[in-house]
Amino acid sequence: MVSKTLLLDERTKSTFEQIPIIDFSQAANPDPVVRRELADLIRDACINVGFFYISHHGISSEVISGALSAAKRYFELPVSEKLKLDIHKSDNYKGYTALFGENTDVNGLGDLHEGFDLGWEPESTSEKHEHAPSVDDSEMGGGNVWPDLAGNSFKDPVLAYYHAAVRLGRLLFPLFALALDLPEDFFTDKTQNSAAIMRLLHYPPQSPAEVDANGRVIGIGAHTDYECFTILWQDDVGGLQVQNADGNWIDAVPIPGTLVLNLGDQFARWTNDIFKSTMHRAINRTGRRRFSIPLFFGTDYDVLLEPLPGCVTPGETPKYEVVTAGAYVKSRLDATYAHSADDQ
Numbered sequence: 177m178v179s180k181t182l183l184l185d186e187r188t189k190s191t192f193e194q195i196p197i198i199d200f201s202q203a204a205n206p207d208p209v210v211r212r213e214l215a216d217l218i219r220d221a222c223i224n225v226g227f228f229y230i231s232h233h234g235i236s237s238e239v240i241s242g243a244l245s246a247a248k249r250y251f252e253l254p255v256s257e258k259l260k261l262d263i264h265k266s267d268n269y270k271g272y273t274a275l276f277g278e279n280t281d282v283n284g285l286g287d288l289h290e291g292f293d294l295g296w297e298p299e300s301t302s303e304k305h306e307h308a309p310s311v312d313d314s315e316m317g318g319g320n321v322w323p324d325l326a327g328n329s330f331k332d333p334v335l336a337y338y339h340a341a342v343r344l345g346r347l348l349f350p351l352f353a354l355a356l357d358l359p360e361d362f363f364t365d366k367t368q369n370s371a372a373i374m375r376l377l378h379y380p381p382q383s384p385a386e387v388d389a390n391g392r393v394i395g396i397g398a399h400t401d402y403e404c405f406t407i408l409w410q411d412d413v414g415g416l417q418v419q420n421a422d423g424n425w426i427d428a429v430p431i432p433g434t435l436v437l438n439l440g441d442q443f444a445r446w447t448n449d450i451f452k453s454t455m456h457r458a459i460n461r462t463g464r465r466r467f468s469i470p471l472f473f474g475t476d477y478d479v480l481l482e483p484l485p486g487c488v489t490p491g492e493t494p495k496y497e498v499v500t501a502g503a504y505v506k507s508r509l510d511a512t513y514a515h516s517a518d519d520q
């Protein structure tokens with residue numbers, strides 16, 4: 177076991193030029209030594225980069241392509257149809273976000289993507305899941321909304337991917353705990369109804385006319401994510417960029433068969449920034465439509481985001497005020513959608 181002070185000693189300025197690839201084929205290996213080795217790789221990536229690719233993630237290509245084609249069919253609907261599920265009509269941020277409906281970078285003028293947001297619900301056909309995250313009892317509670325596309329031809333494949341990604345996410349919390357030199361079950365009681373919000377995203381190709389002189393309209397403006405970590409599937413188009421501490425944008429090029437994992441602000445808060453919640457953005461200048469599917473994992477919304485003991489030097493003032501996970505996520509979502517709230 178690595179000592180707590182080592183974590184503090186490892187605090188780095190993240191001047192990475194590359195995003196590591198971590199093989200997850202052994203993520204559920206019963207041998208603790210094998211899990212420890214994987215956790216060490218994760219720890220390194222979290223301290224130095226805040227992003228890594230996951231290879232051998234275990235989600236089948238059929239499940240991924242099912243969700244992708246459902247997303248494509250949905251985004252082809254007329255805008256008036258999609259706006260029936262306008263996210264602004266929802267009090268828990270579920271449903272459709274139109275082009276420019278979000279403004280993730282406060283200095284931006286609106287993001288050049290459209291999206292569809294959903295949270296936990298059981299698969300329609302489903303076997304019973306031993307763990308059923310739900311946000312129903314939180315201020316962001318309430319169920320999903322679904323478009324009227326032939327039968328469940330949208331909902332079923334989308335939920336199939338959602339559940340596969342949630343299963344992967346649940347394997348990750350114990351590995352992150354190990355990476356932080358905590359007991360593997362450290363997050364278990366904090367993730368009983370954990371937030372798992374998924375988005376289907378469509379980035380139309382960006383024409384020069386859509387970029388104002390200061391680049392204030394891009395696919396998704398520079399931002400950090402709000403939860404503990406995000407699992408992102410991206411297609412082969414490219415456009416995701418990650419900022420290092422020198423301010424350089426590093427391309428997170430699509431690597432077939434991988435998912436991208438990035439940390440969000442909840443982990444930065446738990447660790448007083450030893451784990452990095454790294455700024456990123458997406459710009460689609462390829463001339464092709466780009467699709468991606470992020471899934472944001474957080475703790476239960478009533479959990480206080482307090483710095484972990486090993487992450488603050490005695491006498492050091494923690495960087496962040498202690499808030500609940502739910503209050504933090506809601507404040508960030510309110511800010512993101514505020515600029516379009518009056519348009520509807």
Ligand SMILES: O=C(O)CCC(=O)C(=O)O
Pocket residue numbers: 375377396401408410415416456457458468469470
């Ligand atoms: O589409 C992408 O590659 C990134 C999406 C993203 O950063 C987000 O939704 O928070």
Ligand SMILES: [Fe+2]
Pocket residue numbers: 399400401456
């Ligand atoms: Fe993001």
